[in-house]
Amino acid sequence: MQKKPISKYRPYPVIDLPDRQWPSRTIDKAPIWCSVDLRDGNQSLAIPMNVEEKVELFKTLVNIGFKEIEVGFPSASETEFAFLRRLVSDKLIPDDVTIQVLVQCREHLIRRTFESLEGVKRAIVHIYNSTNPLQRRVVFGSSKEEIRDIAVEGARLVKELVPTLPGTEIVLQYSPESFSDTELEFSLECCEAVADVWEPTPERKMILNLPATVELFTPNVHADQIEWFCRNFSRRDSVVISLHTHNDRGTGVAATELGLLAGADRVEGTLFGNGERTGNLDIVIVALNMYTQGLDPELDFSNLNDIREVYERVTKMDVPPRSPYGGDLVFTAFSGSHQDAIKKGFAQMPADEKALWQVPYMTIDPKDLGRSYRAIIRINSQSGKGGVAYIMEKEYGFNMPKAMHKELGAVVNAIADETGEEITPAGVYECFQNEYIRIREPLDVIEYRSERLDDKTVEGWAVVRHNGVEQNLRGTGNGPIAAFVDSVASIGYSDFELLSYSEHSLSKGARSEAVSYIELKGPTGTSCFGAGIDTNISMASIRGVVSALNRLVKA
Known part of the structure; x- marks a missing residue:
């Protein structure tokens, strides 16, 4: 940027209209x-x-x-x-x-x-x-x-x-x-x-x-x-x-x-x-x-969530979280003092739907738009993927890949839609556990160890349970994950592609757990994520692969 004097830009001229009338007018019709x-x-x-x-x-x-x-x-x-x-x-x-x-x-x-x-x-x-x-x-x-x-x-x-x-x-x-x-x-x-x-x-x-x-x-x-x-x-x-x-x-x-x-x-x-x-x-x-x-x-914007869903799907654009009226977070208060004032405002509002709207910090009743107020991020069937991702990160420490947000959000929203009830943060975490961590059929890994043979080759040995039958598998690859992928090819898991991999620690200390996120694409072109948790990062990665394979089979 230039410093004074700025020669690259200049102000546009104002209009000579000393008796302008618009400042004293009001908008009185659509x-x-x-x-x-x-x-x-x-x-x-x-x-x-x-x-x-x-x-x-x-x-x-x-x-x-x-x-x-x-x-x-x-x-x-x-x-x-x-x-x-x-x-x-x-x-x-x-x-x-x-x-x-x-x-x-x-x-x-x-x-x-x-x-x-x-x-x-x-x-x-x-x-x-x-x-x-x-x-x-x-x-x-x-x-x-x-x-x-x-x-x-x-x-x-x-x-x-x-x-x-x-x-x-x-x-x-x-x-x-x-x-x-x-x-x-x-x-x-x-x-x-x-x-x-x-x-x-x-x-x-x-x-x-x-x-x-x-x-x-x-x-x-x-x-x-x-x-x-x-x-x-x-x-x-x-x-x-x-x-x-x-x-x-x-x-x-x-x-x-x-x-x-x-x-x-x-x-x-x-x-x-x-x-x-x-x-x-x-x-x-x-x-x-x-x-x-x-x-x-x-x-009529009384179903603003539905309008936004159509808009985002057909345009492939996202409504920013803070966008007025339509954003994920515009009817959410994180500040304790704001939450308290809003709660008291709601409590004093008359039951009459025609009563003058007077709630601190809120210019409009969210219900008029088919939305709801959240003192903290809570999830129901109308919630977006951003709220689910926020809970998983802030409440439980899971920093999921962005592409995974929509996937988990769809799972959570489907459950909310089915029950017709709000899902608490604990309920969101339970959905994550059931969908990614506890899914152990038809494949489960019981034990895995690996050894590097040279600069380019790792050999891995796995004990798995496949369709209820325990088996010993062996494979090689350029790393522990590749060796495991090679080993499960012998029981029919060969036609898939690894799209992405990421991992991070969930907590501090010597006994901290690690979580891995694995994205796989199956033979039909369908892709999905898996997640694995373990105190050993290599085992967390293997569990992530197994999670994704099981979810591909279910899909």
Whole structure:
């Protein structure tokens, strides 16, 4: 980092708006929400969702209550095109849901997009082009006039193609991409030019999306931009002003909330903030922030755990433990004073579900989200893998490999689901013991010793019980584990692969025990972990191998 004076960066200019109105306003109603999980969120994934995963997430978004859902960029790939056609062919788009499709202001892409919309009842065609001076110079080498004309030609083509879909109501949405870094006067010029083509009216509005494609300044400056634009656009009563904030500075939620105060009508974002770089706006946070102020957000997050489970499974992303509302630890208090205050708060709450929520340290009743408060980490059927791993480490000293967290978490949650009861830390430990340590069928190791023959070879001798029959085995390898693996090949355990191995001490002192974690892959491609405990590290490793082999057989 540079020291003073810093020449590499400079502050962005503030907006000359001395009579700004947004600081004295309050948010008094929910905006129009538009989920962009299936497009903006999907394009930022290392492994984009396939059609089946996108269908599942689309259904989840509908169940949450989104009435506008951006389903993709159908001109970009066959997968994107096929997904939209799947929604149409399977009649998955409810009558009250409008789908949105994104397309650059390029003729062949717009025409392909209209092909994808055949049979759709109502669609938002979202056209965009980048307008900021940096991209005009570096990426396009174009003048302002040339950039504006790109937007105009895109709008004209969309208008020309509308009659080709007589059964579809088309709403135009235009984004001056990187609005946050474009001169306000030029953003206004481009939007006015597009509106001149589309000719919106109060009864037939168009959407002007003003994206903070890159978050560059404090949220109050963003609010000033939005208020300035709302004041100066000539057809304000004929357009919906939409926000699309990113989170480069970590203030995407604040920028959106202030943008709504500044006059915006609509918000685009994603569940849990998935998106490019630091992410898109987290709609869960903004909606539930409204809820905690007594406003109906018109989105239903009463089963937030289930929503999160779908999100994490189809995106392969994790919700951070401290993420507001949805994280594993946000309804957990570790501090004794916090626990005491919260406990007393719960005790004084009236039984009436409509009573004003007043519990120290908690802005929202976890039950409203289908969640529960935990004074310490305790596990039930809705718990995540993180809670199980936390208990095993903090309570019992087991620092399991990260890939093992989900495996044990699934075992514990299945038991919680079956019993319908909370599982205490002792119950979690009992699950671990039963699943990994006490599993001794069909193979158990009774005794094992090894001897190094030379620099490359270890010879091992094992006494095992296999299917109830005690046997003596011998094998060789480059270490004790390899020698044991070689020995059990003679009784049929030959077609498996060692994927990972780790070990650590469980306690201090001369008689301390060691634990090993062994991950094996079987002949069908299934992989699972085993664990072994012993005062001898080599024996702990052998017990870990046996544990994994027995679990593979059970799987």
